[in-house]
Amino acid sequence: LVPSLTEAVAVTAPGLLVGATDWCSHPADLAVERVGGTKNPDTARIAALAPDLVIANEEENREPDLAALRAAGLDVWVTEVRGLEQAFSELHRVLVDGCGLARPDWLDAAERAWHQVAADATGQRRSAVVPVWRRPWMVLGRDTFAGDLLTRLGVHQLYADHAERYPRVPLEELRASGADLVVLPDEPY
Incomplete structure (x- = not known):
């Protein structure tokens, strides 16, 4: 139920996934049952697929949906990612x-690459604002994965x-x- 984790599983073990959200767009040729969005999954359809594991995220997915999946007898793992090290461990x-x-x-390889980025992050820092939603306008604040990555790249959020x-x-x-930069997400908002 999390596009980035869908991609990680699909890249690592093609064919392992039985379902994904409508927003799971990578890999482009992912041919699995679509089960709605991250905020409005079709829990009955997911239960009918009988997956061994449902992968969710504490920010992306709503607790009532996860509770419904658990009530249907499914094993649901909820990830939490607030920074790069936590992303690797999750x-x-x-x-x-x-x-x-x-x-x-x-x-x-990704861990090695990010450790090298941290070693190379020197020079003039630029400032950024990161809108993540509108109506109302919302931006990245404290304790976020994207904010941690920007800091590691030498950008002050x-x-x-x-x-x-x-x-x-x-x-x-x-x-x-x-702000020197406005960083926009690639997902619709």
């Missing part, structure tokens, strides 16, 4: 512990110290923020 947990796969080489993880910010304030 990917290992899902792929190795949850799916019973060998640790993929690409995961080790203007709302990183905000009390909320995803603060609502008036558009006028965003325009006046003085």
Whole structure:
């Protein structure tokens, strides 16, 4: 029920997935049953597929949907990713512990690459604001995966110290923020 985790499983073990959300667009040729969105999955359809494991995320998926899947007798694992190191450990947990796969080489390569990025991150820092939703406008705040990645790339996220993880910010304030960069997500909002 999480597009990024769908991609990780599909790349690691093609054919293992039986279902994915309508938003799971990678790999492009993923031919599995579509089960609705991350926020509105068709829990009856998922239960009918009888998967060994349902993979979810604490931010992407709603607790009532996960409870319905558990009530249908399904094993549901919920991931939490607030930073890069946690992303690596959750990917290992899902792929190795949850799916019973060998640790993929690409995961080790990704860890090495990010450690090299951290070693190379020097120079002038740029500032950024990252809108993640509109109506109302919301931006990345504190304690987020994307914010952690930006910091590792040498980008100062203007709302990183905000009390909320995803603060609502008036558009006028965003325009006046003085950010060097505006980083936009690639998903529809």
